Amino acid sequence: MKDPYVIVREDLHRRYEQYFDAEAIDGVLDRVIAEAEATAKIKTFLPVLVERTAAEELEDMAVDINRDGDSRREILFVCEKNAGRSQLAANITHHLVGDRVMVRSVGLNPTGGVDSQVLQVLQERGISTDHIYQKEIVPRTVHRSNVVVLMGVDEVPGIPAVRYVHWDIEDPAGQSIEKVREIADEVEKRILVLLEEIGKAPKEGASEVA
Incomplete structure (x- = not known):
């Protein structure tokens, strides 16, 4: 079965790779995916919600460590x-x-x-x-x-x-x-x-x- 989050993962890596390493980005995304899938009754639009949530968290992390939170x-x-x-x-x-x-x-x-x-x-x-x-x-x-x-x-x-x-x-x-x-x-x-x-x-x- 095709991974519905492939494009989400690719996008987040491209947007935040100059701020965080791949492991950190994947860690945030995988956790958000697990949390979303555990509670969602309808999974059709999960990739949209997952990327939005993960991106918001990565932006907040960048600000917290005094980096520029403005993504590429x-x-x-x-x-x-x-x-x-x-x-x-x-x-x-x-x-x-x-x-x-x-x-x-x-x-x-x-x-x-x-x-x-x-x-x-x-x-x-x-x-x-x-x-x-x-x-x-x-x-x-x-x-x-x-x-x-x-x-x-x-x-x-x-x-x-x-x-x-x-x-x-x-x-x-x-x-x-x-x-x-x-x-x-x-x-x-x-x-x-x-x-x-x-x-x-x-x-x-x-x-x-x-």
């Missing part, structure tokens, strides 16, 4: 195919700030593979493309991003977020390599503004346009 910010980039714009945005963001911001990208209808011109431009900027692959959008009720950035997507997908942002960015599909470089520069400029808004400065020397 998460940005989710969304475009139609997860082949161009969202890949540029996610990988440039990670290049700029590393693991200080959790970055994800997804597509509404991921088909055709990641654009080869996009991969080339990322490589030109010193960004590894070995790990890049298309990811389908999966509505999740157990976790929400701080910011969801929509590019070329008219409707807000069924993903929870604190804030939704629409970026009018050209699709790199079918464009010349020179045009894709321009699109990457425009994406990075918008990322820098967004990072400033959430209080995360880029690493020194990481930006191509600053």
Whole structure:
């Protein structure tokens, strides 16, 4: 039987790994799961309640030991195919700030593979493309991003977020390599503004346009 808390555990590790080791996070989560399952009559929505309770406890623990209780910010980039714009945005963001911001990208209808011109431009900027692959959008009720950035997507997908942002960015599909470089520069400029808004400065020397 599939573990219903796999995504919950993954999310908590990503959000709090810079504050606590894996054993501490798992300890809190496992205890909360045991307590919730012992008292719940209906278990359909337990993952939602468990993550909320465990996250609140981890936040309180961080404050109690005089650490910054503000968890790592998460940005989710969304475009139609997860082949161009969202890949540029996610990988440039990670290049700029590393693991200080959790970055994800997804597509509404991921088909055709990641654009080869996009991969080339990322490589030109010193960004590894070995790990890049298309990811389908999966509505999740157990976790929400701080910011969801929509590019070329008219409707807000069924993903929870604190804030939704629409970026009018050209699709790199079918464009010349020179045009894709321009699109990457425009994406990075918008990322820098967004990072400033959430209080995360880029690493020194990481930006191509600053």
